[in-house]
Amino acid sequence: xxxxxxxxxxxxxxxxxxxxxxxxxxxxxxxxxxxxxxxxxxxxxxxxxxxxxxxxxxxxxxxxxxxxxxxxxxxxxxxxxxxxxxxxxxxxxxxxxxxxxxxxxxxxxxxxxxxxxxxxxxxxxxxxxxxxxxxxxxxxxxxxxxxxxxxxxxxxxxxxxxxxxxxxxxxxxxxxxxxxxxxxxxxxxxxxxxxxxxxxxxxxxxxxxxxxxxxxxxxxxxxxxxxxxxxxxxxxxxxxxxxxxxxxxxxxxxxxxxxxxxxxxxxxxxxxxxxxxxxxxxxxxxxxxxxxxxxxxxxxxxxxxxxxxxxxxxxxxxxxxxx
Numbered sequence: 485x486x487x488x489x490x491x492x493x494x495x496x497x498x499x500x501x502x503x504x505x506x507x508x509x510x511x512x513x514x515x516x517x518x519x520x521x522x523x524x525x526x527x528x529x530x531x532x533x534x535x536x537x538x539x540x541x542x543x544x545x546x547x548x549x550x551x552x553x554x555x556x557x558x559x560x561x562x563x564x565x566x567x568x569x570x571x572x573x574x575x576x577x578x579x580x581x582x583x584x585x586x587x588x589x590x591x592x593x594x595x596x597x598x599x600x601x602x603x604x605x606x607x608x609x610x611x612x613x614x615x616x617x618x619x620x621x622x623x624x625x626x627x628x629x630x631x632x633x634x635x636x637x638x639x640x641x642x643x644x645x646x647x648x649x650x651x652x653x654x655x656x657x658x659x660x661x662x663x664x665x666x667x668x669x670x671x672x673x674x675x676x677x678x679x680x681x682x683x684x685x686x687x688x689x690x691x692x693x694x695x696x697x698x699x700x701x702x703x704x705x706x707x708x709x710x711x712x713x714x715x716x717x718x719x720x721x722x723x724x725x726x727x728x729x730x731x732x733x734x735x736x737x738x739x740x741x742x743x744x745x746x747x748x749x750x751x752x753x754x755x756x757x758x759x760x761x762x763x764x765x766x767x768x769x770x771x772x773x774x775x776x777x778x779x780x781x782x783x784x785x786x787x788x789x790x791x792x793x794x795x796x797x798x799x800x801x802x803x804x805x806x807x
Contacts, residue, residue, distance in 0.1 A: 536677045537774035538766040540570060547571065548605075550766065551777050552677070561620065562613040567781055570605040603628070619646075680750040682726040686710045690730070706741055707734040716745055718753045719770045725753060 538550040548570035555563050609624040619641050625634035635652040650657040687709045711729045715722045725745040733739045742757040755766045769777070 534771065535774045535778035537769040537777045539769060540568075541763075541765040541767060543763060544765075547764075549777065551774070551781060553778055557612075560615045562615070564609075564611045564613070566609045566611075568605070568607045568609075572604065677752055678750050679728065679744070679746045679752055682710050682728065682746055682750075684710050684712055684726070687734075704732065706730045706732060709734070711743075714745065716754065718747075718768070723747055723753065 533554045533556075535551060535553045539546065540548045540550060548568070550566070550568045552564060552566040555565075557563055606627040607624060609622065611622040612620045614620055621641070622637075622639045624637040626637075627634050633653070635650065637648065637650055639646060639648045644662050645660055647660045648658070687707065690706050690708060692704045692706060708728055708730050711727045714725055714727050716725055717723075725747050728744045728746060730741045730743070731737070731739045732741060740758065742755060744752050744756075745754040746752050751768070753768045757764045
């Protein structure tokens with residue numbers, strides 16, 4: 485069971501692990517200045533579902549993988565299932581020292597240190613959207629070392645109020661926040677799949693929503709700009725890409741939150757985030773590799789429940805009551 489003195493730290497970290505990475509085209513961005521590039525969920529635009537897979541790297545070394553799949557339900561809603569698997573997460577490098585010490589204490593029993601060794605993290609998320617791509621509900625589960633059962637998140641959007649609930653053993657944590665439906669749920673761990681209509685100099689804004697931000701502000705505005713073009717090596721060949729930079733302060737060009745590389749067809753090939761002066765990278769896999777990973781994940785789910793099959797736990801979590 486999680487210890488209550490560390491609830492706020494653990495909850496914030498788990499929110500990032502459970503939902504933060506899935507910065508796909510889930511919810512359209514809010515705009516203040518400049519017209520947006522092409523967002524919106526691919527199924528809402530009538531495109532066929534295709535799995536999207538990413539290799540995750542930390543300091544240019546393999547760390548794990550991420551996968552998302554979309555499908556249209558019988559009632560017209562859109563479901564997005566995602567999986568994240570990270571091996572030997574270097575919490576000493578990725579988190580401030582005091583936060584790493586808290587997590588190392590809470591998430592493993594005494595005598596089983598994970599600091600310096602890293603820990604395995606798995607998460608499963610399921611988001612549901614209406615036919616227009618607006619978020620309606622989500623649930624997520626995070627599997628961590630030293631925790632007997634997956635830690636569960638659930639959420640529901642009613643009008644402009646998002647209710648979020650966490651369940652971890654005997655611990656219960658709930659919050660309700662007013663948030664525009666078009667705000668994006670996510671943070672640095674967030675590969676976007678498609679970004680259309682880019683050209684050098686194009687600018688827009690996005691609102692990033694996280695109900696568990698430690699500074700009390702649930703919505704952060706980031707300023708995006710197409711900084712230029714660059715050739716990168718992807719899938720065995722050099723490919724021309726647009727480079728999009730996201731900054732919290734548009735007047736400070738050094739204040740980069742993350743960068744993404746988008747090919748001329750609109751596919752996001754790479755995303756890079758800066759965390760404590762190091763680089764976390766999501767590198768897109770080609771469609772064939774994504775299909776193979778999706779088949780492997782499906783086969784493991786069919787094989788039977790277990791700690792690696794946390795999708796069942798996520799789907800069985802109760803939804804929070806409507807406000």
